[in-house]
Amino acid sequence: MKSAKHKVLHPVAGRPMLLHLLSSIAELDPERQVVVVGAGRDQVEAAVAGTGAVIAVQEQQLGTGHAVAQAHDALAGFAGDILILYGDVPLVRPETMRAMLDRLNLGDELRAVVLGFRPEDAGAYGRIITNGQGIIGKMVEYKDADAAERAVTLCNSGLMAVRSTDLFVLLDKIGNNNAAGEYYLPDIIMLPGTQSAVIETEAWEVAGVNSRAEQAVIEAAWQDRRRSEAMRDGATLIAPETVFFAYDTALGRDVVIEPNVVFGPSVTVADNVVIRAFSHLEGATIGTGAEIGPYARLRPGAKIGAKAKVGNFVEVKKAELGEGAKVNHLSYIGDASIGTGANIGAGTITCNYDGFFKYKTEIGAGAFIGSNSALVAPVKIGEGAIVGAGSVVTQEVEADALCLVRPVQEGKPGWAARFRAKMQARKAAK
Structure with a gap:
């Protein structure tokens, strides 16, 4: 070897x-x-x-x-x-x-x-x-x-x-x-x-293994049989040859797995789940009717509730999403709990690590987190609360409250045109 x-x-x-x-x-x-x-x-x-x-x-x-x-x-x-x-x-x-x-x-x-x-x-x-x-x-x-x-x-x-x-x-x-x-x-x-x-x-x-090449042959043979078992037991694999299972992957019935999905160890998938293309899952539990991906990454400790959604370019680590919760785009959710029906806007980050320790973010049921928000843990967002887009939240947000953490917008009419003219003149003089 x-x-x-x-x-x-x-x-x-x-x-x-x-x-x-x-x-x-x-x-x-x-x-x-x-x-x-x-x-x-x-x-x-x-x-x-x-x-x-x-x-x-x-x-x-x-x-x-x-x-x-x-x-x-x-x-x-x-x-x-x-x-x-x-x-x-x-x-x-x-x-x-x-x-x-x-x-x-x-x-x-x-x-x-x-x-x-x-x-x-x-x-x-x-x-x-x-x-x-x-x-x-x-x-x-x-x-x-x-x-x-x-x-x-x-x-x-x-x-x-x-x-x-x-x-x-x-x-x-x-x-x-x-x-x-x-x-x-x-x-x-x-x-x-x-x-x-x-x-x-x-x-x-x-078949025995005495080289990396023979190891790859064994892996391919194992995967082929596991794919066949998965389809026999009621899962749909759109492109079976592109899906890779771990030794202990557990799938429910009527699961749909799109192309280029990789399962690491310790993944359990309930019935009627859709796992979209180019997703990677390890150490995760996925509830009935949930949707994952495309291009999602579930890391160990991810618990995705029934009918929840983890969308494209979203990473979830040691976090629990309640039933119907949504994290649809471009987000990192780590060391967190997200309540039933909560919506996490695009670009949201749970800031869970200070370089020494990990901290938890708690988001209540029905809360709405606006796009491009940073939630600096430890922090709690109450049920039904709304966090405005672009906020950096460092303190608790009460239930049903609105949280805005950003400067007042200021407009200067004509400034952009004057700036361009000034810079173009400076460039022409050189």
């Missing part, structure tokens, strides 16, 4: 790859979770804090079999089934994990179940040779395969399900008599006296 960040912590849809995997695993309610890590332990340990996973360290990098063996102490006393997964293969579904475990326990005394797939181009993947009934006769690396074996399209993903009573016994039996001098996990399948089976899944589910 050419990065200071550990590979498995690079994100897909706003979430580190490893956490995608652990989230899927959590749906199986595992008794134990062990993350085997070599370099970058501190990063990984911090990332999995709170997930229930424990860290096992592979001090020397001696192959995949050696890596799995490092989980031995963390699994001491465990009697059950073990799934072996990879942190850079993040899209494996809980249903597939469950299918692997179910096949392991079908009753035909398997030692292991391997997850296979059939890519469009089998290329240099290891091949799985079966008896036609899913029982593995041979697993062979591409470089060691003959022409007939290379013609097989069933490939090895490396993911396995193994009984705890078998795993470490089998690992003790494999050697490292190969070109790399490493202990390969797939070698446990070919040990004498063992029988293993393969189940298949789609290639996208076991």
Whole structure:
């Protein structure tokens, strides 16, 4: 990845790859979770804090079999089934994990179940040779395969399900008599006296990430599926390929999303919301029938009430808009509460930061804030109050009051014509 960040912590849809995997695993309610890590332990340990996973360290990098063996102490006393997964293969579904475990326990005394797939181009993947009934006769690396074996399209993903009573016994039996001098996990399948089976899944589910380019491919695949889910569940995406979701985006029914909308993490959208083009949303909650954008930005803590409107070139941060409130144009609303039906004029700014601390602006229901106003927090605008355009408000405005903060307008007849004549004469004299 050419990065200071550990590979498995690079994100897909706003979430580190490893956490995608652990989230899927959590749906199986595992008794134990062990993350085997070599370099970058501190990063990984911090990332999995709170997930229930424990860290096992592979001090020397001696192959995949050696890596799995490092989980031995963390699994001491465990009697059950073990799934072996990879942190850079993040899209494996809980249903597939469950299918692997179910096949392991079908009753035909398997030692292991391997997850296979059939890519469009089998290329240099290891091949799985079966008896036609899913029982593995041979697993062979591409470089060691003959022409007939290379013609097989069933490939090895490396993911396995193994009984705890078998795993470490089998690992003790494999050697490292190969070109790399490493202990390969797939070698446990070919040990004498063992029988293993393969189940298949789609290639996208076991796609791995070893570069930024492969990360982009995984991201694109994830987004394509999420867009399809959104439309299947009742949202309209005008140009689906231009909409980008986060891993936890929640959409109601009859939501309309126009082109070039980006969702960051933690966005919840209720029914009948319209999100117009070129909007960016993160950490926001949007109520029923609200309208967002175009060119709107909702930042964390934005709570948009039912039928409220956040218009073009408006930014909202840690602020709540009541039902039917409107912020239609060219405004920044931060650390604020805006009451039901209030109207915020174009160019209004809540001045919430003094360089050291943040302060709150409170605007009552039905209030009207004139265009190009600056509300210097902390400040309260009462219900039904009107703030005249161009005001700089620094003190509380009572309910139903008019607030004007600007000098008296003065007109000087003919001044502009006299000024132009004077300046033109000065310019001509040079």
